[in-house]
Amino acid sequence: MTMPEKTRQYLADPAWADLWIRVRKRLETTGHKVAGTVTVDLDDDAAQRLSGLLGQRIVVGRRRLRLNELDEALRDSAARSGLVPVVAQLTGGPLRDRPSERLARGDTLQQLWDDVERALSGNGFGAAEWAQPWVQWLHQSTLLVRGGSRAVAEFDIAARALAVVLADRRTRRMLGELANTVGGTAHALDPDQLAGRIAVRGLGFALDTADPQTPRDRIELWEQVGVSVDRISGTVLTWGFRPPGNDPWSRMMQARADLGLISHLTLAELSVTPHELVPATTIVSGCENPQVLQRIAESGIDRPAVCFSGNPSSAGQLVAERVRLRYHGDFDWPGVAITGRLIAVGAEPWRMGAEDYLRAVSAGIPRIQLTGCPAATPWEPGLQQEMERVGQAVHEESVMDDLLGDLWDRT
Template structure:
């Protein structure tokens, strides 16, 4: 039978008409219709497959004016739309579906807008990279593809354009560091860089879309994996000349006894006598340590790359002084090295015999440190005794401070970390 009459002037489905169309037996119809309309761009076209019980089949048949079987039935949306307009409801399928099931989403339109937005964001990113003078770099296409694939910027929504703008300014300021084969000095603190690029000292805080975008570019430019941890991200910032903050990066000191009567020098001597390790930060340097002397001319201070060496030195009873950079030096490490060299202190440095270790050593020696057990002779003596040492991660370039070292390492193809040379290093510290 036909749906009951309703005045065409009624703004909503009410009374008998609403009860007829909103009957529970028609729920499968409206669910299928809603899904198809949202996929169809809100066009009442095509068919839906609906499983109807006896009551539902009678209700649909009454609406369409035709016999409808029970079970799985295919129904044309055009037919339902026309029947509703002829019925007492006096309105089309879309209006009725909205009335009964709530607002519809034009998913085709949403996809088109999303695609348009994504294309716009990626175009802005390419323009930003070009403005930064980096468009010719071989990793740029991989950066754009990575951003497209991961949806890093489209997830930023309305702030995507701002994210690109901030990251582009940062890339421009760091462009020289991004294309250099030499590890740069930390010339920026991250809050300072953020203030310059975003007008907000927190604009490049860990986890922000802008910081992740800059780090993704840095990872591709330096050929390193995108870090997944906070320390890893700070290390990657350092690789492009940015110090994460004034308190995270440290220089570890053991047995350091600075001269002078200042409060910081006295404290460090007390800690050394008490057998305590000191973690010096850039914040400490700015407040006190930078105002006092660190050594005297001719004094020897040893320095290492890995904390395990310092730990072993402590256990062995070494008096020191021994400094540890903990990998790629933080800003405080370079600052202290510069001070010690200026004061005439003889700083002897040992690091890992691998590609990254030699890059760090080259950087430190260029600032005035001297090699400590880092010659081709030491490497050739140690490598054969360690057949299980891992292979090198790439070819070692020549280094001016150790003739023949690169040739020896490339020939033997063994990476020797500092721990492998503990016995000889500790012998020097006794």
């Protein structure tokens, strides 16, 4: 995928040159594995640009950078590509896959796929119609080829996990319990482990579902075969939610709203609640920063609001899908990227237009330089253009009075 020219020019600036060279070397050495770190020396320009891309303050000097964070930031930016294709475009062409090259020099690669077929047969999948598309995906993704000496063992863990859950879907299991059974450790099937990635994709082929793209998608896929994943750590903050039902949970939320309490809702809790979290005609106001929700609560505004605390958790995504949501976030590149993701699941923009941005900038707020890779604003393309032209970020806290005013107008 070719990057927009303006984005390519931004990333190709000489300030980045040493970083991309070091990243390329690391990726070629590990077979394009987006993991581990690189150490680089950053001057003022490089540190500032990197701060904008990652959405966090990076200081000048020798720094160790995580490749997975660079990868996620580039995917969320206007580049719309991961680390491997971006580095290839910026450093002169496709990256070498040195581990694969070493495998190709002998019989190791053929041995790998022979071992995969034996693992399939050994776990009862030799004749399964969905097994061959799974193996074809493994060929195309090169996950196993890049998996090194543990590749076959990781595939066998994934295959054994599928054998267990597909043979008995009625028994409830925790993912960690299943992982310990088939892999000897409770983390063997975690999403950042090779066996976990392979198992989830294999499960998708077995159940004839698409490759899960979000944490919530992965959770729901495992749950189709009776496997429970962590559903309590990711929360979403809510204020003034009064579900219209008369069930115990709805009455509890109504009482919390009457008491003026903010509620932390987990995915586990949301999965057993009535579908209507607020009356169907009610508009819920969403924000990015918890300080905004705190001010709403302290002001005594009796209108429902939700705070996603940055990128929405699985619980946050579920709330966004189940209410009529209008959303406001930061006017910086990570902030408008989050806005775009929530609009994609049905939210309406709330004071997130070009005029809103320009009004905030002209109000004399503290000047914060807009850094990082531009993010698209498809709900209003003029917003991206104005943000690039002005070059100033506007955080939610700076327009708090306007947001509170909107809420007061509706009370």
